[in-house]
Amino acid sequence: MKKVPAASSPSWKLQIQQKQAPFALTLSTHAVDLIGSSAPQLMPYKKKRKLRRLDSPTHQMMRAFENYSEHSRGPVIIHPYTMVAPYKSMHETIFRLAQDKLAPLIIIPFPDNHHHSIVGTAPSSPIRLMILNLQAFSQCTIGILVDKGFPCRPSISNFSYIVAIFFIGGPDDREALAYASRMADNPDVGITVFRILVRVNKIESFEEEERELKLDESLLDEFKLRNTGNNRLNWRDIEVDDGVEAVKAIKNLQGEYDLVMVGRRHWDVSLRDEEMADLLHNPELGVIGDMLASSDFCGGMVNVLVIDARK
DSSP: OEEOOOOSSOHHHHHTSOTTOSOEEEEEEEEEEOOSSOOOEEEEOOTTOTTOOTTSHHHHHHHHHHHHHHHOSSOEEEEEEEEEEOHHHHHHHHHHHHHHTTOSEEEEEOTTTTTSOSTTOOOOHHHHHHHHHHHHHOSSEEEEEEOOOOSSOOOSSSOOEEEEEEEOSSHHHHHHHHHHHHHTTOTTEEEEEEEEEEOOOTTTOOHHHHHHHHHHHHHHHHHHHHTTTOTTEEEEEEEESSHHHHHHHHHTOOOSOSEEEEESOOSSGGGSGGGGGGGOSOGGGHHHHHHHTSTTTGGGOSEEEEEEOOO
């Protein structure tokens, strides 16, 4: 059996969300590759099991979730599981659990990147297959977390965090902005929204693009209205001509961020994977997410969350 790499600091991703949430349910699943013909298993994580190493990454991860649940200002329930299944069908077990618990979001760590820079490394093919299967068949939103580690060790009572959102447009970016909207309610979180405006050629514009633009504008207006008077929110509009200019502009927006968020895909044709294939190393992250996770942005030292909205 082989362990799927787990996020090294999972609890702070939850902590930056709204502190006064009326209810939150978190399912923490530790995945283990099953080699052989045995049936997949999903079992509750038992911290008191004999011979359990207290210093193991799994135990530390589960303890971090428990610590968050115990100290959260709102009611939070943690359900930890250990999943033992072959890589090729691991997504099916995850989907059954998510469907049973009505989970709206699944966050999975991008492998190996909390120990090494993403540049020059590639996930092993079985793990990559699992991530691609999750993205292809999920009925709920998938978040791919490139975890570079937390720069310091925050306490529950003294916590501040800087988040940047890159919004270009489309279902994935709208989902990322909706997730950021929950973070904006946390008084210890500062958020900067960079809206990348790709100039539209009205002569060649399509009905689908116009519909996406209307949906974008509706959500952006709602986000701004909800955050009226929020002095922890900054907003910048940046106009570009095409996808290449968009990538260059985002590279120049480097800062002291703790987390950056972006959608995996974007409505603009020039930013689709097939149009930017030469720049794309990790298709799971999309064109912009792949660049944000590389050394080209903040020296590859910033945590990145790529959102893939439900189909």
